[in-house]
Amino acid sequence: MASPILTSIENHVQIITLNRPEKKNAFNREMITAWVQALQDAQHNDQVHVIVVTGAGSAFCSGGDVDGMRPIQTPLDNKNKLWEHIHRVPLTLKAIDKPVIAAINGPAVGAGLDMALMCDMRTMVSDSKVSEGYVKVGLVPGDGGAFFLPQIIGEAKALELLWTGKFITSEEALQLGLVNHVYPQEQFMEQTMKLAAQIAEGPQIAIRMTKRAVRYARTMELEPALDLMSSHYAIIKETEDHKEGVAAFKEKRQPVFKGN
CATH class of the missing domain: 3.90.226.10 (2-enoyl-CoA Hydratase; Chain A, domain 1)
Incomplete structure (x- = not known):
């Protein structure tokens, strides 16, 4: 079968x-x-x-x-x-x-x-x-x-x-x-x-956290939603993918994200 x-x-x-x-x-x-x-x-x-x-x-x-x-x-x-x-x-x-x-x-x-x-x-x-x-x-x-x-x-x-x-x-x-x-x-x-x-091919941590933020926002008031998103933002700022994205932008090239 x-x-x-x-x-x-x-x-x-x-x-x-x-x-x-x-x-x-x-x-x-x-x-x-x-x-x-x-x-x-x-x-x-x-x-x-x-x-x-x-x-x-x-x-x-x-x-x-x-x-x-x-x-x-x-x-x-x-x-x-x-x-x-x-x-x-x-x-x-x-x-x-x-x-x-x-x-x-x-x-x-x-x-x-x-x-x-x-x-x-x-x-x-x-x-x-x-x-x-x-x-x-x-x-x-x-x-x-x-x-x-x-x-x-x-x-x-x-x-x-x-x-x-x-x-x-x-x-x-x-x-x-x-x-x-x-x-x-x-x-x-x-x-x-x-x-x-x-x-x-995108930055996977950012992509997954974006999905969480969008889903959670459906049932949240604005203040807690902004609080959650600022926490996500603070975490993402410290990832290697964010650093790679900024470097690629400055160097005018395509970024190579590795999911970390």
Whole structure:
């Protein structure tokens, strides 16, 4: 049986591929477990600077595998299933301070789209569509979509997509700010990896602390946010990468950051 998750490292970029193409990468328990493990491994691997999540075949992720779902007996069983399995993905991603890019290489529906929303940035192939979709089967996003989507595109637009379940094109997703970049099929992974490599070449301590600052600022008042950022700034000022950046600027050359 093929592994539900494939991993590889290229130029300090960890590629995590959802590998159930025959199911349009619909996730089951085994995939979730392997996915979480791959994310944790990438976080703790010093050779990994950036994480890219994509799908095998023609789809990114079609959501949960309905055929593989076990019978649920009670509402509590439903809740526990989400908490013990599906919710491990957003909670794991929340704990990762490295940049995470979702490379939406094909359709992403329901929880499949939400898995992309949990990442820091998103690229999307030009000839594809995405949808929240839950309302079409009388459900609400149980995995965090109602939390992430409004933060990315605003409450009013998020509610429209959640209430209608309509598909939107890559260009519409770009206009909404749902994705950062749209690339044609023949250049999609090449351009996505180029973006990831550009970030991976940067000063890693500064990049990771910047992500922490942005995340924490969502729930902080201005004064404590400024206090936190000044602490980050003071620490970063003493890094070798900062010294290299200043030297490169003065010498009018490209900096060579080493992550220290």
